Amino acid sequence: MSTFTHHGAPWAELSFCVAGTGVTGASAVRALHGLGARVVAIDGSADDNARRRAEELGALGVDVRLGDDETLPEDVDVLIASPGLRPTKPLFAAARAAGVPVWGDVELAWRLRPRVNPAPWLAITGTNGKTTTVRMLASILEASGKRVAAAGNVGTPVVDAVLARDQDGEPAYDVLALELSSFQLHWLPTWEESPKDDAGAPRMLAAAVLNIAPDHLDWHGSPEAYAADKGRIYGGCQIACVYNLADPQTEQLVHEAEVEEGCRAVGFGLGPPGLSDFGVVDDLLADRAFVADRHSTAAELATVGDVNPPAPHNVANALAAAALARAYGVPPVAVRDGLRAFRPDAHRIAHVATVAGVDYVDDSKATNGHAAAASLAAYRDIVWIAGGLAKGASFDDLVSGAKNRLRAVVLMGADRAVIRDALARHAPDVPVVEVAATDTGAMELVVGEAAALARPGDTVLLAPACASMDMYAHYGKRGDAFADAVRGLGPAAG
Structure with missing residues (x-):
């Protein structure tokens, strides 16, 4: 498939099967069909949403088959895997047996780039903080005057971003800021697997792994496999592999990566930066990697107050975004202006109100222990609201690390007992209230108990x-339910 390495390749000569008709799969179907390729789309679902999507794609003339994503259609040259489809599915075993290559959406997008002056890719992955960091990065790049798309696992599908054109028919973006999930990265060929004269392995200009914590283990099979898939983002990196100084596993992934000659390892952390690192000196975000004399000087990028919100883990996100942007070549002032302009998405450490001298903060996006730990580390004297579906997780480390900050805990949700038991083991003196209700008024009870x-x-x-x-x-x-319940408490300030 080494011929199919750019937008102008003879795509009409190939027959594709796209597995999955969701946002990413539909993007691949439309792109390939528009290039004249033969496309069959398959989806294991046949519900109303799947039928609606099938009708939309069918209107283009695409063959869409619902209710079976296990059978490989005949006469297929390439199978496109939508993110999230488990690699253990019989479909992929059938493709291997038939010698049919499997591409993910990221590899397809790389092969669809223009031959001349394609936009470079700056990529981010990690267990937590991906979306915030990629949006920070996009804001910084925009502040430097670049046309940028935040794409991949957030916002625009990466295939659509690559193919987007301006009113003159030229590529719409100067640079892409990509959020890539472990599912997307699993389907990426490693640098070792891809011949050096084949554009099949995407090569990031710079890439960052923000952190690694156990997640999606039912999909990946083990923590080691999950981490290895995250590490694929570094393969073939050109300028910088950015890693978290507080997470040794991210640095190990850099050491294991095969990159282009001259690519550098660049760490980020909340302390003063070492040689070739990004860090914090007093109240300043500093770059000691992309400066003329990194042995004796550092570039001042922004203040901690320029980061919104300035919670420790969010400052770390800002440093990672800054490292990628500086690897691309933006000036320090653009980092400052971009961070000042950035507004976080909803439900990410969002201050809702201050009522009777108590701050109420919504971090509903903290859906695993690693994210919750970062949120808890941002405050002292906390009444913690926790619980829901634990997804098999344990909370001993989380509770042990946060116990000195906890004023009290209010638990809700199906698996609240798992957190209650961890609190009993590690923070037995912290008052705990459980709310068993699960109806639409449950959050009012939860917030009332917390107040x-x-x-x-x-x-x-x-x-x-x-x-x-x-x-x-x-x-x-x-x-939203939390915010509504807080607003129902009474007069608020802020």
């Missing part, structure tokens, strides 16, 4: 450490 436990100066923090689907359609609905 009764809180004192002026405390923070009531919704950082559930669990998924929301036992009570809410998604974490956003849970956060």
Whole structure:
């Protein structure tokens, strides 16, 4: 497939099967069909949403087959795997047996780039903080005057971003800021697997792994496999592999990566930066990597106050975004201006109100222990609201690390007992209230209990450490319910 390495390749000569008709799969179908390729789309679902998507793609003339994503259609040259499809599916075994290559959406997008002056890719992955960091990066790049798309696992599908054109028919973006999930990265060929004269292995200009914590283990099979898939983002990196100084596993992934000659390892952390690192000196974000004399000088990028919100883990996110942007060549002033302009998405350490001297903060997006730990580390004297679907996680380390900050805990949701038991083991003196209700008024009871436990100066923090689907359609609905309940407490300040 070495011929198919750019937008102008003879795509009409190939026949594709696209597995999955969701946002990413539909993007691949439309792109390939538009290039004249033969496309069959398959989806294991046949519900109303799947039928609606099938009708939309069918209107283009695409063959869409619902209710079976296990059978490989005949006469297929390439199978496109949508993110999230488990690699253990019989479909992929059939492709291997038939000698049919499997591409993910990221590899397809790389092969669809223009031959001349394609936009470079700056990529981010990690267990937590990906979306915030990629949006920070996009804001910094925009502040430097670049046309940028935040794409991949957030915002625009990466295939659509690559193919987007301006009114003159030229590529719409100067640079892409990509958020890549472990699912997307699993389907990426490693640098070792891809011949050096074949554009099949995407080569990031710079890439960052923010952190690694156990997640999606039912999909990847083991923590080691999960981490290895995250590490694929570094393969063939050109300028910088950015890693978290506080997470040795991210540095290990850099050591294991095969990169282009001259590519550098660049760490980020909350302390003063070492040689070739990004860090914090007093109140300043500093770059000691991309400066003329990094042995004796550092570039001042921004202040901690320029980061919104300035919680420790969010400052770390800002440093990672700054490292990628500086690897691309933006000036320090653009980092400052971009961070000042950035506004976080909803339900990410969002201050809702101050009522009777108590701050109420919505971090409903903290759906696992690693994210909740970062949120809890941002405050002292916390009334913690936690619980939901634990997804098999344990909470001993989380509770042990946060116990000295906890004023009290209010638990809710299906798996609240797992957190209660961890609290009993590691923080037995912390008052715990459980709310068993799961109806639409449950959050009012939860917030009411938290308000009764809180004192002026405390923070009531919704950082559930669990998924929301036992009570809410998604974490956003849970956060909205929290905010509504807080506003029902009485007069608020801020």
